[in-house]
Amino acid sequence: MDLHLLIVIFPQVLLDGLILGFMYALIALGYTMVYGVLEFINFAHSEIFVVGAFVGVEILLMLKARGGLELLSPFLILLLLLVAGMAVSGLLAMAVERVAYRPLRGTPRLIPLISAIGVSFFLQDAIRLVESIWRNAFNLVYPTMDQLNHRFTLTETIDVSVKSVVVIVVALLMLWALHLLVNRTKIGKAIRAVAEDQATASLMGINVNRMISLTFLIGGAMGGAAGVLFGIQYSLINPYTGFIPGLKAFTAAVLGGIGNIPGAMVGGLVLGLLEAFAASYLSLLTHGAFGAEYKDIFAFSVLILILIFRPKGLLGEVVRERA
Amino acid sequence: MLEVESLHVYYGEIHALKGVTLSVGKGEVVTLLGNNGAGKTTTLKTLSGLLPSRGGDVRLEGDTLLGVPPHEIVLRGIAHVPEGRRIFNRLTVLDNLEMGAYARADGGIGQDLEQVFALFPRLKERRTQVAGTLSGGEQQMLAIGRALMAAPRLLLLDEPSMGLAPVLVEQIFETIQGINRQGTTILLVEQNAAMALSIAHRGYVLETGGIVLSGSAADLQENPEVRRAYLGES
Ligand SMILES: Nc1ncnc2c1ncn2[C@@H]1O[C@H](COP(=O)(O)OP(=O)(O)OP(=O)(O)O)[C@@H](O)[C@H]1O
Ligand SMILES: [Mg+2]
Numbered sequence: 001m002d003l004h005l006l007i008v009i010f011p012q013v014l015l016d017g018l019i020l021g022f023m024y025a026l027i028a029l030g031y032t033m034v035y036g037v038l039e040f041i042n043f044a045h046s047e048i049f050v051v052g053a054f055v056g057v058e059i060l061l062m063l064k065a066r067g068g069l070e071l072l073s074p075f076l077i078l079l080l081l082l083v084a085g086m087a088v089s090g091l092l093a094m095a096v097e098r099v100a101y102r103p104l105r106g107t108p109r110l111i112p113l114i115s116a117i118g119v120s121f122f123l124q125d126a127i128r129l130v131e132s133i134w135r136n137a138f139n140l141v142y143p144t145m146d147q148l149n150h151r152f153t154l155t156e157t158i159d160v161s162v163k164s165v166v167v168i169v170v171a172l173l174m175l176w177a178l179h180l181l182v183n184r185t186k187i188g189k190a191i192r193a194v195a196e197d198q199a200t201a202s203l204m205g206i207n208v209n210r211m212i213s214l215t216f217l218i219g220g221a222m223g224g225a226a227g228v229l230f231g232i233q234y235s236l237i238n239p240y241t242g243f244i245p246g247l248k249a250f251t252a253a254v255l256g257g258i259g260n261i262p263g264a265m266v267g268g269l270v271l272g273l274l275e276a277f278a279a280s281y282l283s284l285l286t287h288g289a290f291g292a293e294y295k296d297i298f299a300f301s302v303l304i305l306i307l308i309f310r311p312k313g314l315l316g317e318v319v320r321e322r323a
Numbered sequence: 324m325l326e327v328e329s330l331h332v333y334y335g336e337i338h339a340l341k342g343v344t345l346s347v348g349k350g351e352v353v354t355l356l357g358n359n360g361a362g363k364t365t366t367l368k369t370l371s372g373l374l375p376s377r378g379g380d381v382r383l384e385g386d387t388l389l390g391v392p393p394h395e396i397v398l399r400g401i402a403h404v405p406e407g408r409r410i411f412n413r414l415t416v417l418d419n420l421e422m423g424a425y426a427r428a429d430g431g432i433g434q435d436l437e438q439v440f441a442l443f444p445r446l447k448e449r450r451t452q453v454a455g456t457l458s459g460g461e462q463q464m465l466a467i468g469r470a471l472m473a474a475p476r477l478l479l480l481d482e483p484s485m486g487l488a489p490v491l492v493e494q495i496f497e498t499i500q501g502i503n504r505q506g507t508t509i510l511l512v513e514q515n516a517a518m519a520l521s522i523a524h525r526g527y528v529l530e531t532g533g534i535v536l537s538g539s540a541a542d543l544q545e546n547p548e549v550r551r552a553y554l555g556e557s
Contacts, residue, residue: 001388145525157389189418190425199373200409205397 002043006069006284011281014273019164019233021272022171026226027249028256028264029178030093036195036259037215040101040109043116044315046192046246046271047123048093048220051098052085052126053225053237056141059084064143076194078166078232085228086221102209127239139238142231161187161316167229174225178218191215248275257316266314274299324349324508329379332362332369339365341532347477352500352509354519354540357529357552363405363512365380366529367479370510371403372396383477397426400510402475406482406512408466412455416446419454419465423472431474439468442498460491467498477508478544484515485489496522516553528553 030045058083063069069077099117104112131138148163182188185228191203194211202208243280252271256263278295288297306314325347332340340362357363368374370381372393381388383399391399402423411419412531420439424432435534440447443464449457454465463483470478480499486491492515500522503509513519520540528536528549536549543549 186421186425189414189422192414192423196411196413197409199393200411201403201422202373202393203397203403203405204422204469205370205394206422207392207394 002284006281007250009280011154013276015160015164016280017273017276018269020168020271020276021269022168022175022291023226023230023233023245024252024272025248025265026171026174026229027220027245028253028268029261030177030223031250032253032256032258032261032264033191033215033219035076036251037212038101038105040112041116041250041257042093042101042216043113043218044100044119044123045093045219045223046242046249047120047127047239047302048089048096049223049230049238049246050127050239050242051092051123052089052224053231053241054131054140054226054227055085055088055229056228057142059235060143061140063136069143069145069242074147074316075166077169078148078228080219081228081232082170082225085224089224089227090217090221093216093223097213097216102212121293124239124242131239139236142235142237144235148232155316159196163232170225170229174222176241178261181218185320187214197323214215226306251300251303255306255313257313260313263313263315270314271299271303274302324351324384324509326380326382327366327370328381330366330369330376330381331378331414332365332374332376339517339532340376342370342380343529343532343534345527345534345537346545347510349508350503350506351525352523354511354513354516354523354526355529355547356513356516356526356543357512358552360531361370361529362531362532363370365532367403367405367481367512367530370396370479373410377491381404384488394426397475400476401479402470402473402477403479404466404470404481404483408483410457410461410469411466412453414454415451416465418448419469420446420450422480423469424474427435427472427474429474432472435472435474439471440544441470442501443468455555457521458484460495463491465486467495468538471502471507475507477510478502479512482514484513484518486540492518516549517555521555532549 027049030048031042034040034042063077096119100115101112104115131140140240148166149161151159152163153159177190182191190206191211191214192203193204194208198208248271249268252267253264256267256270275295278298279292282294282298283292284289327343327345329344330340332341338496343362343366354500355363355366363375369376372388372391376389383401388396388399414422420436424435445461446464446468449461454462457465467483483495485498487495496518499509499511511519511523520543523540525539526543527534528539536546
């Protein structure tokens with residue numbers, strides 16, 4: 001076993017893991033916030049995420065066609081993509097709740113779940129249809145922005161691209177902003193009050209339906225931002241791209257304790273890191289017996305172990321409740 | 324101030340309120356007594372908009388409240404301390420109180436917070452504590468304080484004495500009386516009839532969804548049936 005190699009690649013693997021982890025964390029927030037308020041798993045959230053990625057690619061392709069990519073600062077472009085992706089995904093998530101979930105409130109739990117699966121298929125094919133008509137293709141590639149692809153060489157073996165740093169910084173800012181919103185503002189506290197007890201929240205003068213819409217808006221916007229970052233980082237997207245990251249982000253939400261916002265962040269990071277380390281180290285540590293393709297099996301085995309010992313997730317139900 | 328006229332409330336097929344009629348005058352403490360399952364909680368929930376009534380009417384100073392959603396009823400001046408306190412366990416004491424004032428836009432919130440803290444100094448000590456970790460008595464104080472933060476004209480209280488030690492019950496009832504003296508009208512639901520009648524001006528007795536008796540607190544205290552059924556005399 002090459003111990004030297006293990007150590008040398010460590011920072012690079014850590015960085016990959018963090019990027020993946022923040023991506024999962026951003027997506028996981030959408031699952032966990034909606035679950036916290038409605039105890040319902042919004043299976044269409046992975047498509048809300050993909051819509052964000054498509055909004056980003058469309059803006060980039062349009063800018064490129066007009067020569068805007070060279071003219072504008074890449075950071076300005078990035079800001080534009082994020083704002084647009086968040087707005088479209090957030091509003092879409094809100095609309096989906098209004099049309100496909102709210103009319104089913106009060107029905108047995110499986111009914112809205114089926115509706116969510118339906119919305120998920122619907123959105124996949126809607127994106128495919130629109131892009132096929134519009135661009136004659138639905139596998140799209142994010143145009144490169146040279147300044148974002150620039151790599152800093154830190155040491156002989158480690159280099160960091162600008163976009164990796166950007167992805168991490170943006171994700172951190174989003175998580176921090178969400179934290180402030182949910183814990184420090186009156187609206188955020190009202191969302192948490194609704195999550196805990198809708199009837200009593202309404203007695204406080206809180207419009208419960210409006211808070212539910214807002215929850216979808218915020219969760220959707222986080223998903224949309226993740227979509228844009230995903231496109232910037234990994235370039236290739238298609239209407240079905242959301243499935244795997246969505247499933248993993250949902251897992252991250254459960255790992256952190258479903259319904260728990262800091263839990264989603266922690267769960268996302270843990271899953272991302274596990275996956276990155278498994279991808280790079282499994283083969284080295286087992287002399288090639290298990291290659292990188294076993295990363296998911298490894299990561300999920302660890303998850304199952306964690307959940308056996310902490311069934312409510314890493315941060316689930318920290319607060320002791322009394323009658 | 325509040326006029327309730329023949330409320331009929333159903334839970335599916337169960338006919339829980341069968342024509343409840345009562346009234347509460349401005350500045351009064353009115354108590355609604357009744358055994359388990361009589362429909363006391365159902366009545367309060369209907370008043371605050373959590374349950375719909377099939378027929379009848381609820382009027383607050385002449386304006387009907389039926390069909391008004393609960394989050395708008397608070398704006399009209401009614402605050403409801405629900406059965407079992409229902410504080411927000413995961414929020415801090417201060418955040419719970421802030422939620423009580425959620426619908427308000429006036430400048431008096433800070434002043435009312437000081438008043439609530441003056442009424443319940445224990446809450447001030449615990450203001451940064453997560454509410455789920457409070458004791459039962461502290462939770463009841465928080466539930467009442469939270470409702471007061473809405474600066475209500477009419478306060479609905481659902482069994483504030485439930486699960487509290489006798490000393491604390493007395494203290495809570497004194498506080499309720501104090502709140503009333505400061506000008507808030509009170510509709511008090513209780514199983515502890517002796518305590519309730521001791522601070523109320525008038526009372527109603529509810530049995531299986533209908534009012535069977537009403538009168539001044541003094542009259543009810545003297546009434547042989549009330550004495551037998553609710554004051555524990557044989
Ligand atoms: N959610 C519900 N679904 C069906 N029936 C209900 C529901 N809530 C109350 N009931 C029924 O309505 C009737 C009145 O209940 P309510 O809770 O108003 O009684 P209460 O007078 O408050 O009793 P307690 O003193 O035990 O709190 C009871 O028969 C009860 O079983
Ligand atoms: Mg009751």
